[in-house]
Amino acid sequence: MAATTRRSVFLIGLAALAVWSLALAVGVWRWNSVLRVGPPGRSIFPYGELRVAIDPSNPPFAFPESESFAGIEPELAQAIGARLGVPVRLIPHGFDGLYDAIRADQADMAMAALVINPARSSDVRYSPAYFNAGLVLVVNGETPPASLSEAFSGRVALAYGSDEQTEAESWLRRVEPFEIAPYETREHALDVVRLGDADAALVDAITAGRYRAAYPGWESSLLQVSVVPYAAALRPDRPALAAAVERTLAGMLADGTLQTIISRYLR
Amino acid sequence: MAIILAAACLNALRPAPARASFGPPQQVITTDPQTCVHTRLTDEVEEWKVQRSLQEARELGAPTIVEFFPWAYIESAEDRYDWAAADRIVRHAENQGIRIIARMGLVPDWARDSDRLETSTLNTLPEESYADFAAFVADFAARYAAVIDQIIIWNEPNLAFEWGFSEVDPAGYARLLEAVYQAAHAANPNVEILAAPLAPTLEPEGSPAGLNDLLYLQALYDAGAAPYFDALAVHTYGFTSPPDDPPAPDKLNFRRAELLREIMIENGDAGKPVYVTETGWNDSPRWAYGVLPSQRASWTVRALQIAAEDWPWAETLCLWVLRYPAPSYSYPDDFALLTTGFQRKPVFDAVRAYTQGEAVPEERWLPPPAAPSS
Numbered sequence: 001m002a003a004t005t006r007r008s009v010f011l012i013g014l015a016a017l018a019v020w021s022l023a024l025a026v027g028v029w030r031w032n033s034v035l036r037v038g039p040p041g042r043s044i045f046p047y048g049e050l051r052v053a054i055d056p057s058n059p060p061f062a063f064p065e066s067e068s069f070a071g072i073e074p075e076l077a078q079a080i081g082a083r084l085g086v087p088v089r090l091i092p093h094g095f096d097g098l099y100d101a102i103r104a105d106q107a108d109m110a111m112a113a114l115v116i117n118p119a120r121s122s123d124v125r126y127s128p129a130y131f132n133a134g135l136v137l138v139v140n141g142e143t144p145p146a147s148l149s150e151a152f153s154g155r156v157a158l159a160y161g162s163d164e165q166t167e168a169e170s171w172l173r174r175v176e177p178f179e180i181a182p183y184e185t186r187e188h189a190l191d192v193v194r195l196g197d198a199d200a201a202l203v204d205a206i207t208a209g210r211y212r213a214a215y216p217g218w219e220s221s222l223l224q225v226s227v228v229p230y231a232a233a234l235r236p237d238r239p240a241l242a243a244a245v246e247r248t249l250a251g252m253l254a255d256g257t258l259q260t261i262i263s264r265y266l267r
Numbered sequence: 268m269a270i271i272l273a274a275a276c277l278n279a280l281r282p283a284p285a286r287a288s289f290g291p292p293q294q295v296i297t298t299d300p301q302t303c304v305h306t307r308l309t310d311e312v313e314e315w316k317v318q319r320s321l322q323e324a325r326e327l328g329a330p331t332i333v334e335f336f337p338w339a340y341i342e343s344a345e346d347r348y349d350w351a352a353a354d355r356i357v358r359h360a361e362n363q364g365i366r367i368i369a370r371m372g373l374v375p376d377w378a379r380d381s382d383r384l385e386t387s388t389l390n391t392l393p394e395e396s397y398a399d400f401a402a403f404v405a406d407f408a409a410r411y412a413a414v415i416d417q418i419i420i421w422n423e424p425n426l427a428f429e430w431g432f433s434e435v436d437p438a439g440y441a442r443l444l445e446a447v448y449q450a451a452h453a454a455n456p457n458v459e460i461l462a463a464p465l466a467p468t469l470e471p472e473g474s475p476a477g478l479n480d481l482l483y484l485q486a487l488y489d490a491g492a493a494p495y496f497d498a499l500a501v502h503t504y505g506f507t508s509p510p511d512d513p514p515a516p517d518k519l520n521f522r523r524a525e526l527l528r529e530i531m532i533e534n535g536d537a538g539k540p541v542y543v544t545e546t547g548w549n550d551s552p553r554w555a556y557g558v559l560p561s562q563r564a565s566w567t568v569r570a571l572q573i574a575a576e577d578w579p580w581a582e583t584l585c586l587w588v589l590r591y592p593a594p595s596y597s598y599p600d601d602f603a604l605l606t607t608g609f610q611r612k613p614v615f616d617a618v619r620a621y622t623q624g625e626a627v628p629e630e631r632w633l634p635p636p637a638a639p640s641s
Contacts, residue, residue, distance in 0.1 A: 106432055
């Protein structure tokens with residue numbers, strides 16, 4: 001009798017242990033399968049913050065404002081930090097020292113109008129592009145020309161001695177002749193289009209965006225001519241951080257946050 | 268076999284690489300021999316672009332260029348030298364009748380602390396490697412003796428990032444000059460060792476970013492550096508001020524070079540020349556320190572006139588920068604006199620007219636429209 005009781009107790013205990021183990025396994029699996037916001041791991045942010053090198057001499061991407069910094073890149077950095085649940089420290093740097101700041105671990109990331117440069121791919125890992133600073137043709141009206149061949153026609157205004165002039169001269173060899181109208185500044189080139197004295201202005205996307213923001217009532221449209229991708233640069237030996245920034249930027253692109261930030265400065 | 272033959276045929280059809288054959292030796296014609304331009308030829312891949320750049324420098328009327336010869340590129344492994352890129356630049360410069368001032372820097376991996384390699388930069392030079400750097404400078408001085416007789420030791424050591432993100436250290440830099448000086452002079456008795464140009468900055472003592480250039484230069488003298496340099500290299504930028512703007516210790520402008528000169532005189536170094544190895548203005552439309560292209564052109568010419576008339580102690584006034592091999596697509600590109608595609612900017616035309624004794628060229632752009640933007 002005593003032996004039978006002991007055996008029953010043993011079997012019940014064994015069954016309970018099996019159920020408990022199963023519940024534990026399911027619980028762990030469920031816990032790990034849920035993406036939850038929590039304190040960032042030390043492996044991603046070894047300093048407990050996201051240190052972002054910026055160049056505050058380059059508006060609208062970054063500039064000083066009331067003892068701090070404003071602009072597209074400081075806003076973007078703060079938004080990334082908020083989504084990752086980590087405080088952001090903005091570190092001002094001159095343009096020349098940005099890549100060295102990453103290498104010397106003075107910053108986790110540089111956001112300073114840096115163009116993806118394949119020659120630096122062994123030194124840094126770039127995020128997806130957050131802005132295209134390439135050349136654009138700006139024309140009157142809300143409907144852009146259907147093609148670049150169509151857009152490079154009539155009278156094209158641009159800044160004298162600029163990359164735009166080189167680009168326009170190269171198009172002269174590809175399409176029907178058009179007139180190049182050189183001005184001292186890109187803003188003057190945009191003025192003549194807005195005032196109806198030229199058919200298009202060939203400028204960089206930043207100049208176009210600032211100018212159009214300054215004239216919100218001007219009905220104009222853009223046609224992209226070249227691609228110059230601005231991206232964040234990160235240390236290549238912190239892939240977890242790079243992946244987190246990439247995921248966050250992708251999310252901000254998908255839900256419109258990125259465009260909302262940019263459109264506060266550029267149209 | 269057929270595939271190999273087809274590949275060989277296709278390879279034979281590939282265009283030959285662009286060549287840069289030497290023409291007859293040229294001479295720089297200029298009314299202002301102080302005129303100089305800083306080039307960026309070391310990073311240039313295509314030889315014809317090196318040649319074209321130097322032709323443009325000659326047409327600019329610049330008998331002198333400053334060029335960077337990185338230690339890390341030439342001696343990437345200890346005692347193994349690759350002089351090909353440097354030789355190429357030197358040959359083309361000679362062909363165009365242009366003198367070179369060489370800037371030395373960038374530390375190869377083998378000369379850096381192996382324990383800190385992942386977080387050190389090419390500007391990190393441990394003190395135990397000073398002798399290696401001095402040996403490299405001596406090798407360079409010997410190889411190019413009578414062709415390159417001015418050598419700049421390091422760049423802007425008063426900025427933390429140019430000093431490997433270590434605390435800036437005038438006494439440490441003085442010891443570097445001491446290490447280099449004897450070795451270089453032994454290799455080429457005619458060499459002039461130029462103390463590094465300092466970055467124009469107002470950073471106070473204790474700043475993690477760097478140190479005010481005026482304070483740094485005095486500290487360099489206090490550290491006993493005077494016997495170990497033959498001339499001082501100077502960087503002086505105009506930023507948003509015109510060239511005649513008077514200098515002041517709390518102001519960054521073109522004539523700040525005069526304050527550095529005063530410190531030399533106060534320290535008994537009046538007999539040493541100055542080489543202004545970087546100067547100029549930037550015509551970026553957005554950079555906080557940019558000016559209009561027309562201002563940049565006229566101010567640059569006026570700066571050359573000021574140096575010619577009032578700075579007899581200045582051997583050169585070198586404009587930063589002739590051209591970049593590749594654009595950054597940001598405001599630094601607007602320091603260039605030529606775009607990467609060799610498009611001449613207005614400042615180039617203005618300086619060229621000045622050095623050729625021609626009238627300042629008519630503005631080559633159209634007048635702004637009647638109702639311009641504000």
